[in-house]
Amino acid sequence: MPYALASTRHAERVRGAVEGRLPAPSDSPRLVSSWQRSFERYQLDPGSVIGPRVLSAAELREIRDREESFLRASGQCLTRLHDMVREADYCVMLTDAHGVTIDYRLDRERRNDFKHAGLHIGSCWSESEEGTCGIANVLTDLAPITVHKTDHFRAAFTTLTCSAAPIFAPGGELIGVLDASAVQSPDNRESQRIVNQLVRQSATLIEDGYFLHRLASCWILFGHQNRNYVEAQPELLIAFDENGNVVAANRRARECMPCLDGPRHIDEIFDSSHVQLRDIGRIETIAALRLRANGSMLYARIRAPLGANGYGGHSARSGHGGGASAAHGAMPLRREPADAHEYDRSALGPFLRSADARVAENARIAQRVAGKRLPILLLGETGAGKEVFARAIHDAGARRNRPFIAVNCGALPESLIESELFGYAPGAFTGARRHGARGKIAMADGGTLFLDEIGDMPLALQTRLLRVLAEGEVLPLGSETPVRVDIDVVCATHRDLARMVSAGAFRDDLYYRLSGAVLTLPPLRERGDIAMLIDTVFAEEAQAAGRPLALDATLAVRLAAFAWPGNLRQLRNAMRYACAVCDTVLVEAQHLSADLAAKLPELAPAAPGSHAGMSPTSPLSSEDERARIVAALTAHRWRPNAAAQALGISRATLYRRIAKLGIVAPHRT
Numbered sequence: 001m002p003y004a005l006a007s008t009r010h011a012e013r014v015r016g017a018v019e020g021r022l023p024a025p026s027d028s029p030r031l032v033s034s035w036q037r038s039f040e041r042y043q044l045d046p047g048s049v050i051g052p053r054v055l056s057a058a059e060l061r062e063i064r065d066r067e068e069s070f071l072r073a074s075g076q077c078l079t080r081l082h083d084m085v086r087e088a089d090y091c092v093m094l095t096d097a098h099g100v101t102i103d104y105r106l107d108r109e110r111r112n113d114f115k116h117a118g119l120h121i122g123s124c125w126s127e128s129e130e131g132t133c134g135i136a137n138v139l140t141d142l143a144p145i146t147v148h149k150t151d152h153f154r155a156a157f158t159t160l161t162c163s164a165a166p167i168f169a170p171g172g173e174l175i176g177v178l179d180a181s182a183v184q185s186p187d188n189r190e191s192q193r194i195v196n197q198l199v200r201q202s203a204t205l206i207e208d209g210y211f212l213h214r215l216a217s218c219w220i221l222f223g224h225q226n227r228n229y230v231e232a233q234p235e236l237l238i239a240f241d242e243n244g245n246v247v248a249a250n251r252r253a254r255e256c257m258p259c260l261d262g263p264r265h266i267d268e269i270f271d272s273s274h275v276q277l278r279d280i281g282r283i284e285t286i287a288a289l290r291l292r293a294n295g296s297m298l299y300a301r302i303r304a305p306l307g308a309n310g311y312g313g314h315s316a317r318s319g320h321g322g323g324a325s326a327a328h329g330a331m332p333l334r335r336e337p338a339d340a341h342e343y344d345r346s347a348l349g350p351f352l353r354s355a356d357a358r359v360a361e362n363a364r365i366a367q368r369v370a371g372k373r374l375p376i377l378l379l380g381e382t383g384a385g386k387e388v389f390a391r392a393i394h395d396a397g398a399r400r401n402r403p404f405i406a407v408n409c410g411a412l413p414e415s416l417i418e419s420e421l422f423g424y425a426p427g428a429f430t431g432a433r434r435h436g437a438r439g440k441i442a443m444a445d446g447g448t449l450f451l452d453e454i455g456d457m458p459l460a461l462q463t464r465l466l467r468v469l470a471e472g473e474v475l476p477l478g479s480e481t482p483v484r485v486d487i488d489v490v491c492a493t494h495r496d497l498a499r500m501v502s503a504g505a506f507r508d509d510l511y512y513r514l515s516g517a518v519l520t521l522p523p524l525r526e527r528g529d530i531a532m533l534i535d536t537v538f539a540e541e542a543q544a545a546g547r548p549l550a551l552d553a554t555l556a557v558r559l560a561a562f563a564w565p566g567n568l569r570q571l572r573n574a575m576r577y578a579c580a581v582c583d584t585v586l587v588e589a590q591h592l593s594a595d596l597a598a599k600l601p602e603l604a605p606a607a608p609g610s611h612a613g614m615s616p617t618s619p620l621s622s623e624d625e626r627a628r629i630v631a632a633l634t635a636h637r638w639r640p641n642a643a644a645q646a647l648g649i650s651r652a653t654l655y656r657r658i659a660k661l662g663i664v665a666p667h668r669t
Contacts, residue, residue: 007155011047014039014153030141031132031151037140038131038153049156051118052130055100060122064102065569066408070175071103073210074167078105078178081202085180085195091119093179099125099135102176110183117160117183130154134162138177142166144203146196148189161185163196165203170211170239170248171403171443178203204251208237211250215239216306218247218401221266223289223300230286230299240266241401242305259293268292347396351389355529355638362389362519369517370397371488375469377454377514378492380521383569386492387452389521393490394448402447407440410453418461424477441474441485448488454514455495455506462507469513489514524564524571528639531560531655533568538575538587545579552588557655558600560640626661629654633663 016022017032018039024032038044055063064071074094082092082105091106091114101123106114114120127136131153137145144165150158164179180199185191212220223236236257237250244266254260259269271290286301351363369376370393378386387406394404412420423439441449451457457465468474469489473482491514500506524530534556542549564570578591589597629647636642644654657663 006158007047007049010150010155010158011045013150014046028151030137030143030145031147034127034132034137034140035153037127042128042131044129044131044153046131046153047155049154051116051156052123052125054120055122055124057122060100060102061573062411063096063100066406066411067096067102067176069213070096070210073213074103074176074178074206077202077206077209078103081178081180081198082106084198088182088195089184090180090182090195093119093135093181095125095135095177095179097139097174097176099139099177101125113183114181117181118156119160119181119183130157133157133160134164134181135177135179138164138166138179139174142174144196144200146189146192148192149185149187151189159183161189161192163192163199165200167203167207167210168251170214170250171405172254173438173443175210176206178206208250211237211239211248215248215401217395218305220303221300222303223253223298225296225298227286227288227299230301236298236300238266238269239401247401257291257293259291270298347392347394347400351392355532356522356527357639358520358522359527359529362521363392365517365519366393367396371399373488374516375489375491375514376516377497377518378490378521379497379518380492380494381523381567382494383567384494384521384523385568386521387450388568389519390448390450390490390492394450394488397488399447399488403444404448404450405440405444406450406452408452410456417458418464419477421461422464422474422476425479439474439476441468441487442476442483444487445485446487448490451489451491453493453495454491455493455497455500459505459507462510466507466510466513469510524567525562531556531640531658534559534571534575537568537572538579541572541575541579542587544576548585549579549582550586552586553656553659555587555589555592557659558589558602560655561601562599625657626663629657629661630663 013022014035017024018036024035039046071094078092078094082090085092086105086107089107089110091104091110093101094103095101101121104119104121106119111120124130125133125135125139127133127140130136132147133152133154134145134147137147144163146161146163148161152158152160152162160181160183162179162181164177166174167176167178169175178199180195218239218241221236221238221240222230222234223238224230224234229235236253238253238260239247239249241247246260246264246266246269249257249260257269269292271292286299289298289300290296291298348363348367351359352367354360354363366376366389376390376393378389380386390406391404394400407421409417419437419439421439421441423437423442451465464475468485471482472486473484475482497506497511497515501508501511524533527533535551538549538551559571559574566573574592574596577593578587582591589600592600629643632643632646633640636646640654644650647654649657
């Protein structure tokens with residue numbers, strides 16, 4: 001059948017079904033409702049053969065940077081799922097909570113086929129844009145589905161079959177959708193049953209992996225009703241803090257154990273009178289625990305909180321040094337810190353030990369004001385590490401085991417940001433979820449709300465945010481009953497808020513409310529520890545690449561002399577790219593992206609036999625030269641520009657000599 005005729009017939013079938021003249025798709029109420037919304041609310045053309053909207057590289061990069069921890073948690077599962085379905089010519093896609101494809105797996109030889117069908121990275125699959133499809137229906141209904149061929153609303157996708165499943169964060173909010181799609185498949189939708197099951201299982205694995213990543217600082221209980229599966233395939237995950245308070249549970253645990261709804265102590269869930277749970281974590285054994293609710297048995301092992309290096313350990317912080325437990329068998333599983341500085345090892349510690357004086361001072365101030373009910377405002381260029389620093393502030397304080405909710409005020413459309421922040425009551429507006437939705441502010445209750453790009457928040461919403469901060473309560477859209485919230489607030493922006501206040505573009509009362517402590521993060525090009533940051537980021541990306549790699553010393557010097565307009569974010573992407581494409585042990589300039597390699601400064605060759613800025617007639621021994629350089633760096637607080645100027649040499653020459661003499665900044669050995 002000619003393509004134009006097929007699209008016309010499909011459009012007529014959709015219109016007839018919506019108007020009640022023709023049978024509905026697959027007798028599925030979900031698909032019927034989606035067709036109706038697509039046709040009536042969004043006024044989409046069912047006969048359209050245009051593919052989905054695709055984001056620009058810059059837009060996609062920003063979203064992927066924001067979803068970095070989600071991408072890391074899901075990467076292996078995406079590959080594993082694709083390995084299981086690739087022989088049947090499926091591709092696997094991962095989207096964020098708005099339906100933007102942020103990662104995918106496919107066979108290279110089929111890349112053009114999938115791309116022609118709209119199945120590629122950066123494509124957007126919301127129902128308001130594409131109508132009925134697998135990803136859009138999961139975003140709307142928060143449940144798995146298979147949308148098979150002519151089940152799709154738009155003619156452009158009627159050859160596709162898509163099985164998709166939701167992925168939820170530990171707090172229960174949707175963070176993404178996993179989808180397996182094929183360009184061609186049998187007409188019988190029953191042929192998709194196995195693929196649908198594989199997608200659902202893989203989504204659960206990603207969910208649990210993200211759970212473990214986000215709650216690494218908690219004690220984690222891994223449980224199963226069968227002792228033999230506790231290690232290999234635990235079903236239940238429960239995270240609790242050092243006092244035994246349950247912080248979060250995975251979806252399967254919440255389904256099986258209604259007692260987890262609401263704040264609970266771990267001893268209220270399990271009868272552990274015969275065994276101390278902290279002992280299970282210490283000896284890494286499997287124990288039988290009795291559920292207080294119904295008396296049934298659960299087999300479990302407990303993982304101690306992971307340390308700063310990413311591994312569990314029997315350190316002083318783990319509470320394994322002895323001491324009496326709390327009364328009535330309750331924990332703490334970890335002793336309370338002797339003072340606030342004990343948290344520094346895993347959170348603000350790296351910043352406190354920075355060789356850059358401004359970074360270290362920011363960390364010292366943050367350490368003092370954290371937990372003092374004082375809003376913190378972080379200023380700095382895009383990519384300077386404001387969210388990382390905000391997370392460190394959260395992790396260094398007493399709320400470290402409570403939610404850290406990040407919202408990018410500049411990335412959300414103005415029409416969505418209000419419902420995202422404040423939530424909404426059931427039936428608040430057309431298209432709202434049946435049971436309403438919690439907003440990000442409510443999700444942060446008890447923890448930290450991080451508002452990135454606060455300078456982009458619309459003026460109307462600034463007023464509502466001011467009320468939250470002033471009164472400690474949030475009013476969801478369509479509701480008359482405010483909800484009490486207890487949050488710490490950290491904001492960040494690259495804009496000049498003071499100037500915006502003067503221009504009337506930002507409320508002055510909100511500015512003064514948010515600027516309890518103002519910290520400015522220096523751009524990467526001005527940091528005195530840039531060489532060490534390059535080494536650290538490279539080492540992390542080399543480790544992630546899974547093979548031994550070394551950074552060429554000359555390239556390291558050139559990288560340190562580069563201006564880095566994209567700051568730490570650009571540096572990390574550059575190192576990740578270089579580690580990915582390098583086919584040798586040594587990463588050199590040729591392994592950088594072409595545009596970055598072309599912009600790196602060249603090193604000026606030194607005159608034979610000369611030491612720039614040092615008398616060539618009286619050459620220094622290595623020991624004397626080392627002592628002189630260390631003295632200059634120490635005198636200028638390890639700021640390379642100032643030290644190089646004092647020595648009378650270029651910064652590039654200074655870096656070469658630092659590398660040659662093996663000079664390492666304090667706390668970097």
